[in-house]
Amino acid sequence: MLDFGNINIYVFDSAEEIGVKAAMLLSETIKENHKSNVCFATGGSPVGMYKELIKLYNEKAVDFSGIRAFNLDEYYPIQKSNSQSYDYFMKDNLFNHINIDFNNQFIPNGETKDVDKECKDYDKLIEENGGIDFQILGIGTNGHIGFNEPSKSFKANTHLVELAESTINANSRFFDSMEEVPKYGITMGIKSIMMSKRIILIAYGENKAEAIYKAFFEDVTPEMPASILQFHRNVTVLLDKGAAKLVEEKFKARNK
Numbered sequence: 344m345l346d347f348g349n350i351n352i353y354v355f356d357s358a359e360e361i362g363v364k365a366a367m368l369l370s371e372t373i374k375e376n377h378k379s380n381v382c383f384a385t386g387g388s389p390v391g392m393y394k395e396l397i398k399l400y401n402e403k404a405v406d407f408s409g410i411r412a413f414n415l416d417e418y419y420p421i422q423k424s425n426s427q428s429y430d431y432f433m434k435d436n437l438f439n440h441i442n443i444d445f446n447n448q449f450i451p452n453g454e455t456k457d458v459d460k461e462c463k464d465y466d467k468l469i470e471e472n473g474g475i476d477f478q479i480l481g482i483g484t485n486g487h488i489g490f491n492e493p494s495k496s497f498k499a500n501t502h503l504v505e506l507a508e509s510t511i512n513a514n515s516r517f518f519d520s521m522e523e524v525p526k527y528g529i530t531m532g533i534k535s536i537m538m539s540k541r542i543i544l545i546a547y548g549e550n551k552a553e554a555i556y557k558a559f560f561e562d563v564t565p566e567m568p569a570s571i572l573q574f575h576r577n578v579t580v581l582l583d584k585g586a587a588k589l590v591e592e593k594f595k596a597r598n599k
């Protein structure tokens with residue numbers, strides 16, 4: 344582990360090992376508090392973690408029946424039945440395979456006609472439930488967390504966002520054509536993320552190395568949204584060697 348004060352960085356040989364560690368951290372939290380509020384992410388980064396959580400559940404090593412599940416974001420507009428919706432993703436990759444109560448799965452509604460109300464209601468729901476205990480994050484190559492894209496200011500609350508071109512390009516790998524990739528999303532804001540008790544951020548691949556380096560070793564700026572995590576008191580970053588490339592160089596230089 345590379346220890347940078349409030350930020351612990353673990354470097355693994357493979358994405359599978361990251362998944363095992365991340366699943367272990369969440370299952371420990373759930374064992375300590377059966378009623379944990381967990382905020383999940385979608386995309387490639389947490390898939391290994393979710394596979395491992397399903398394995399642990401099948402081995403009866405973790406019980407999800409008491410947790411409340413929130414999600415960081417959802418495309419807008421999108422039907423839940425669309426196989427690219429984050430609602431569908433969560434069911435397909437995790438929720439349908441574990442014993443989480445269907446009534447305790449909360450994802451911003453990409454079908455809503457009233458986005459403003461949806462955003463306000465989502466923040467209220469998180470707040471009324473006491474905030475997030477365990478927050479799972481990936482990171483965009485542009486440094487976004489959730490769909491909090493690089494911008495002139497940090498947005499505190501859940502909001503509608505126009506996706507950055509780099510995000511649309513990155514997400515196009517899941518769609519048949521560029522036209523089908525949604526251009527907007529609803530995302531939890533920086534406030535709920537920063538108020539969560541514990542954060543784990545997962546990244547693998549050399550294409551994430553620069554974002555990781557800038558997020559944790561350069562200035563805190565809304566142009567690199569993940570950099571705000573430097574101000575959080577309990578962040579664990581799980582990387583493979585590719586994503587850790589620049590961080591490891593920094594660590595070696597520091598300890599010379």
Ligand code: F6R
Pocket residue numbers: 383384385386387388389415416480481482483487488489490
């Ligand atoms: C997804 C999300 C995004 C992703 C990020 C990385 O719910 O919030 O911030 O975590 O775009 O995506 P992957 O993991 O596909 O590289």
